[in-house]
Amino acid sequence: MINEKQTDVIIIGGSYAGLAAAMALGRALKNVMIIDSGLPCNRQTPYSHNFLTQDGQTPANISAIARQQVAQYPTVQFLNDLATDAVQTGTGFNIRVASGDSFQAHKLIFATGIRDILPDINGLSDCWGISVLHCPFCHGYEVREAKTGVLGDGDYGLEFSRLIRNWTTDLTLFTNGSATLTPEQYALLQQQHIPVVEKRIRELVQENGYIRHIVFEDGTTAPLTALYTHAPFEQHCPLPEKLGCACTTEGYLITDHTQQTTIPGVFACGDNTTRLRTIANAVSMGTAAGIAVTKSIKN
Structure with a gap:
């Protein structure tokens, strides 16, 4: 009281x-x-x-x-x-x-x-802070060399992907739809062997907050351990x-x-x-x- x-x-x-x-x-x-x-x-x-x-x-x-x-x-x-x-x-x-x-x-x-304010993707909020991450300095060491994605596009997608590349060589940029990357940005990502996937995402299949794979709107999937995004x-x-x-x-x-x-x-x-x-x-x-x-x- x-x-x-x-x-x-x-x-x-x-x-x-x-x-x-x-x-x-x-x-x-x-x-x-x-x-x-x-x-x-x-x-x-x-x-x-x-x-x-x-x-x-x-x-x-x-x-x-x-x-x-x-x-x-x-x-x-x-x-x-x-x-x-x-x-x-x-x-x-x-x-x-x-x-x-x-x-x-x-x-x-x-x-x-x-x-x-998280992206409207099924399963993402359940993984926030667990396997969907905002900061590699807080969490990157624990998922080093894991199968990792960056959810983003444009300048952010490029620069954050290049940063995350420090922690893993198994990295993909997911733009969740058609990308706005310039040809120069594509070239820089290619130089660091970072593929770009432009499919729209339907769902993150997860277990207790840990991602198992991404499901795209076309029904295809991609295995994943960690996903970074800037909400x-x-x-x-x-x-x-x-x-x-x-x-x-x-x-x-x-x-x-x-x-x-x-x-x-x-x-x-x-x-x-x-x-x-x-x-x-x-x-x-x-x-x-x-x-x-x-x-x-x-x-």
Whole structure:
């Protein structure tokens, strides 16, 4: 039961960036409330990599340890709920949650991540984060030299295929329909022995999130172990936009070097602000935001 209606900082989003911010604030003796609905975007991902001391751990395990450590600071409290509204007041911000309660804070930190808008291909969403991947630096080593595909076209299809070629020689570019590649781009792919398949995809046949093969609309199939794609996204939480926070043309929240958004007193960190979508980077940005918010609070 949360009794405090007024706090120094409300952090919306209790995954890696939010927990890192809370730890910095808790160690600075600031009163903090973390509001989190418990649905991180990487909840399907079986393992995390490129995070020193935690390489190969499950994201859920990393998050659980982090939450346990943050909870040791008595000025940090947790609320399992969904933030549904945010209003700027004369002294800070009012946050309303789905259960109907509302809370006041002098500063806000949004560590709310993004929501991927996945291609409308049967089976793909079941494989997202498991065998349909967004980042070779996070997952490429585990599927090195496996039968791999890139789902894309044009400049992205070319450049990402050439990047993935570092991890496997068994690579195919799937354009999911007629390609827009130029003759020069075709030639560059051919030089690296990357075939292009322009058939439309009907389905990914998978087992527990692991791809077995692609089924094309013409009924033919192709075996596959891993598929990379770059999905468009939207902000997971609409509240920063409601408060007036500006975004880049790509859709990321704009922040300065202190992680403050274009609205004074509102900070953001993690995947909602950057292309660099790793746990290590989220923790780094969260810590920076926590320190900056501490400095901005006038005692």
